[in-house]
Amino acid sequence: MKVYIETMGCQMNRLDSELVAASLRAAGHEMVADRGAAEVVLYNTCSVRQHAEEKVYSRIGGARRQKANRGPRPILGVLGCMAQREGEQLIRRFGRVDIVCGPGQLARLPELIAAAAAGEKAVALDPDALEARREKMKTDHRGTEIQRVEEGDWLRSGTPLAVPTNVGIPAATDIDDFDSLDMAREIPPDGWPSNQAYVRVMKGCDNFCTYCIVPLVRGPELSRRPVRIVQEIRRLVDAGVTEVTLLGQAVNRYRWSDGARTVRFSDLLADVADVPHLRRLRFVTSHPLDFTDDILHVMAGRANICQYIHLPPQSGADAVLGRMNRKYTRSQYDELVARARQIVPGVVLAGDFIVGFPGETEADHEASADLIRKSGFKNSFVFKYSPRPGTAAAKNMPDDVPDEVKRRRNNELLAVQEQVGLAHHRSYIGTTAEVLVEGQSVRAGKQGFEPSAERTQLVGRTMGDHIVHFLGPQSLTGQYVRVRIAEATSLALRGEMEEETISRGGRGELGAGFARK
Numbered sequence: 001m002k003v004y005i006e007t008m009g010c011q012m013n014r015l016d017s018e019l020v021a022a023s024l025r026a027a028g029h030e031m032v033a034d035r036g037a038a039e040v041v042l043y044n045t046c047s048v049r050q051h052a053e054e055k056v057y058s059r060i061g062g063a064r065r066q067k068a069n070r071g072p073r074p075i076l077g078v079l080g081c082m083a084q085r086e087g088e089q090l091i092r093r094f095g096r097v098d099i100v101c102g103p104g105q106l107a108r109l110p111e112l113i114a115a116a117a118a119g120e121k122a123v124a125l126d127p128d129a130l131e132a133r134r135e136k137m138k139t140d141h142r143g144t145e146i147q148r149v150e151e152g153d154w155l156r157s158g159t160p161l162a163v164p165t166n167v168g169i170p171a172a173t174d175i176d177d178f179d180s181l182d183m184a185r186e187i188p189p190d191g192w193p194s195n196q197a198y199v200r201v202m203k204g205c206d207n208f209c210t211y212c213i214v215p216l217v218r219g220p221e222l223s224r225r226p227v228r229i230v231q232e233i234r235r236l237v238d239a240g241v242t243e244v245t246l247l248g249q250a251v252n253r254y255r256w257s258d259g260a261r262t263v264r265f266s267d268l269l270a271d272v273a274d275v276p277h278l279r280r281l282r283f284v285t286s287h288p289l290d291f292t293d294d295i296l297h298v299m300a301g302r303a304n305i306c307q308y309i310h311l312p313p314q315s316g317a318d319a320v321l322g323r324m325n326r327k328y329t330r331s332q333y334d335e336l337v338a339r340a341r342q343i344v345p346g347v348v349l350a351g352d353f354i355v356g357f358p359g360e361t362e363a364d365h366e367a368s369a370d371l372i373r374k375s376g377f378k379n380s381f382v383f384k385y386s387p388r389p390g391t392a393a394a395k396n397m398p399d400d401v402p403d404e405v406k407r408r409r410n411n412e413l414l415a416v417q418e419q420v421g422l423a424h425h426r427s428y429i430g431t432t433a434e435v436l437v438e439g440q441s442v443r444a445g446k447q448g449f450e451p452s453a454e455r456t457q458l459v460g461r462t463m464g465d466h467i468v469h470f471l472g473p474q475s476l477t478g479q480y481v482r483v484r485i486a487e488a489t490s491l492a493l494r495g496e497m498e499e500e501t502i503s504r505g506g507r508g509e510l511g512a513g514f515a516r517k
C-alpha cells in the first residue's frame with residue numbers, strides 16, 4: 001500500500017519514523033510524500049507539550065473533513081508518544097482513527113496495517129510504559145525537597161553511579177527486542193543526503209522530572225547492547241554516513257552491564273569513536289546529573305567527537321529545580337559547566353529552559369536569566385510550562401503562573417539568550433571552520449540573486465553545532481568544506497568557502513572545528 005508518514009517532535013521520533021519506513025518497505029509497502037495520494041496516513045506524534053498534541057488533533061480533525069469529501073478513505077494511524085498516552089481513547093474520540101501504536105510497539109506496524117486493512121481497529125501499547133510507570137511515579141517523587149546527591153556520587157571523575165541503570169533488568173531478550181527495528185535498518189532509497197544519521201543507544205527514561213511525560217510514554221530506561229550499537233554504526237559508515245548522533249533521553253546515563261563487565265557512556269563513546277572513517281560523533285540529550293568527568297576526558301581526547309553538549313538546565317533557581325526533581329542544584333550545574341570548559345577547551349554548550357513552572361517567582365526567573373548570562377550558551381530553547389496529564393507536577397502542583405507571565409518570561413529569556421548567542425557567535429569571526437554541508441538553505445532565492453546549480457545559498461554545521469551559511473554549489477551536500485567566518489548573528493555564522501574542499505576532519509586550536517589563520 002502507499003504509506004505517508006508525518007513526524008512531529010524530537011530526534012528520537014525522526015529516527016523512529018525512518019526505521020518504520022524501512023520496515024514497511026521491507027513488508028512490501030511504498031512510502032509516498034503526498035498525503036493526498038496515500039492509502040495509509042501515519043502521524044508519529046509528540047506529547048511533551050499540549051501544543052504538540054493540538055497539532056495532531058487538528059490533523060485528525062482535518063483528515064475527518066478531508067475524508068468526508070473524498071472517495072475511499074485512507075487508513076489512519078496515530079503512532080508514538082501521544083498514541084501511548086491516549087491509547088484506545090483516540091479511537092473512541094475519533095472514529096476514523098484505525099491504528100494506535102505506542103513508541104515501544106512500532107515493530108508491529110506491518111501487522112497492525114494488515115489488521116486495519118481487514119477492517120479492524122488495531123491498538124498496540126506498551127503496558128509497562130503506562131500503569132506500572134504511574135505507580136512508580138507516585139512512590140518516586142519526593143515532594144519539593146531538593147534531592148542532593150551525596151558528595152561521592154556527584155560527577156566525580158570515573159566514579160561509578162550508585163545504581164547502575166540496568167540492575168533489575170535481567171533478560172537480554174528485552175533488550176534484543178527493543179532494537180530489532182534498529183538492527184534491521186536499511187539504507188533509505190535516496191541514502192542519507194547529508195551523510196548524517198541518528199543511532200539510538202537507549203530508550204525510555206527513569207529520571208521522572210516532575211513536568212515530563214517521557215517516562216510515562218517511553219517507559220523504563222534501557223540501554224542497548226554496546227556491540228550492537230557499534231555494529232549498526234559500522235554498517236552506516238560503510239553505507240556512506242560520516243556523522244553519527246547517538247540518541248537517548250538522558251544519553252549520558254547509558255550503562256550496560258552483563259554482570260562481568262560494565263560499559264559506561266564514556267566507554268561507549270570511545271568505542272564508537274574508534275569506528276574507522278567515522279568523521280563526526282555527536283550525542284543528545286545530556287542530563288547534568290550524570291555528566292561525569294570520564295565523559296569529558298573522552299570528548300577531549302578524540303578528534304572525531306564533537307565538542308558540543310546540549311545540557312538543559314531547565315531553571316537557574318534551586319527551589320524550582322527541586323520541585324522539578326532535577327536532582328542537582330544551581331551551583332552543581334555551574335560547577336559542571338566550569339569543568340566542561342576546563343577539560344574540553346572550546347566546548348560549545350546549549351540549553352533548554354522551562355518558564356512558568358508552578359511556583360516560579362520573579363526572583364527564580366531572574367536566576368534563570370542570570371544562568372544564561374553566565375553560561376556562554378550557543379543557543380537555548382525556551383518553553384512555557386505545559387502541565388502534562390499523569391505527571392507529578394500536573395497532579396500535585398497548581399499551574400499558577402498566568403499565561404501572560406509565562407509569555408513575558410519566555411520573551412525575556414530569549415532576549416538574554418540573543419545577547420549571549422550573538423557574543424558567542426561573534427567570537428568566531430575571522431576564524432576558519434570545518435563545515436559539513438547539509439544542503440541548500442531555506443533562504444536560497446531570498447538573497448537577491450537567482451540560485452543556480454553552481455552557486456546557491458548553502459547551510460551546514462561545524463563540529464560545535466554552529467549553523468553556517470555560505471555560497472557554493474549544491475553538489476557539496478554531504479561534504480566537508482572550510483568556511484572563513486565573516487559575520488555572525490545570535491543564531492548563525494556566515495562566511496566564504498575556501499577554494500579547496502578539505503578531505504580530513506580534525507580540530508583547530510579553538511576547538512569545535514575552528515582554526516585561527
Ligand code: 5AD
Binds near residue numbers: 312314352384
Ligand atoms: N512543559 C514545557 N516544556 C517541557 N519540556 C518537557 N516537558 C515540558 C512541559 N511539560 C521541555 C524541556 C525539555 C524539552 C525537550 O522540552 O525543556 O528539555
Ligand code: SF4
Binds near residue numbers: 249
Ligand atoms: Fe523528561 Fe527529565 Fe527524562 Fe528528560 S531527563 S526525558 S526531561 S524525565
